[in-house]
Every structure is written in C-alpha cells, then in structure tokens.
Amino acid sequence: MISKKRNIKNYMYLNITMLLLSIYVIFFPIFAKLMSHISPILTTCVYKKVTGKDCPLCGGTRYIANIKQVFEDPSYILCPFGYMILFVIFEFLFRIFLIIKIKRNNIKNLKRIIIFDIVIHVIVFILFFIYEISFLVNN
Numbered sequence: 001m002i003s004k005k006r007n008i009k010n011y012m013y014l015n016i017t018m019l020l021l022s023i024y025v026i027f028f029p030i031f032a033k034l035m036s037h038i039s040p041i042l043t044t045c046v047y048k049k050v051t052g053k054d055c056p057l058c059g060g061t062r063y064i065a066n067i068k069q070v071f072e073d074p075s076y077i078l079c080p081f082g083y084m085i086l087f088v089i090f091e092f093l094f095r096i097f098l099i100i101k102i103k104r105n106n107i108k109n110l111k112r113i114i115i116f117d118i119v120i121h122v123i124v125f126i127l128f129f130i131y132e133i134s135f136l137v138n139n
Contacts, residue, residue, distance in 0.1 A: 008110060012102050019095035025088045029065035056135040060084075080131050087124055 024031065035042040047055035063081040070076045077086065101107050 004110075008102060008107065011110065011114065012099065015095045015098045015102070018091060019099065022088050022092040022095065026064070026085075026092065028060075053139055056132045084128070 032043050045055055045057075047053075060081050063079075064085065066076075067085065070082075076082065098107075098113070107113065
C-alpha cells in the first residue's frame with residue numbers, strides 16, 4: 001500500500017512538472033521578451049550562431065507569438081510547430097485532468113494511465129526526431 005501511495009505521489013510530481021513545462025512553452029514568447037530585456041544572450045540561438053544555419057526549432061517563438069493567425073487561416077496549424085503546439089495543448093489539458101483525478105483519489109488504474117503516458121510521449125519523441133533529421137538533411 002505504501003508503494004502505491006508513493007507511486008501516485010511521484011506521478012503527481014511528474015504531472016505538475018509537465019504542466020509547468022506546457023505553460024512555459026505556451027507563454028514562451030512572453031518569457032523570451034523578458035529574457036531579452038535582461039540579456040540578449042539568453043535568447044540567442046547557439047546552433048544558428050555556431051553553424052550560421054537555422055536550427056530545427058528556429059521560428060518556434062515567432063510561430064507561438066502569431067498563433068492567432070490560426071483563426072484567420074486554419075492551414076497555419078499544418079506545420080511541425082502547429083503539431084507541436086497541438087500536442088502541448090493536449091499535454092496541458094491531460095495534466096490538469098490527471099492532477100484533478102489524483103487529488104480526488106479517483107485513479108482506478110494508474111498503471112494503464114502511465115503506460116498510455118509513456119507510449120504517447122515515445123511516439124511524439126520519435127516524430128520530433130524524424131522531423132529534426134529531415135530538417136537537417138534538407139538544410
């Protein structure tokens with residue numbers, strides 16, 4: 001019983017961490033502006049500075065900052081950054097859902113939820129890895 005409570009507690013910490021990371025990604029343009037006021041070095045793309053080429057994530061901040069274009073042109077979401085943002089929004093909602101369920105002690109099958117969590121993140125990681133490889137090959 002103690003082990004199950006410890007697992008639930010650890011999973012709760014993971015959910016809170018992932019929720020905070022999702023919030024950070026969603027509000028990154030705001031954080032980037034604040035960081036550039038503190039020091040421009042904090043928002044410099046090291047990959048671009050060293051290689052002179054755009055990195056796979058270049059444009060991500062601009063994409064998030066201009067996300068309102070989705071309402072004007074739905075095709076705006078049909079790019080790698082759009083898919084990433086959709087996943088981050090899913091992540092945000094999924095973590096809130098799990099935190100509420102855990103707080104209410106309404107988790108019946110924690111093992112299945114954790115397996116689903118791992119599988120979905122492995123799939124997203126593989127897709128992102130494929131995107132990065134294709135980006136680097138094409139540039």
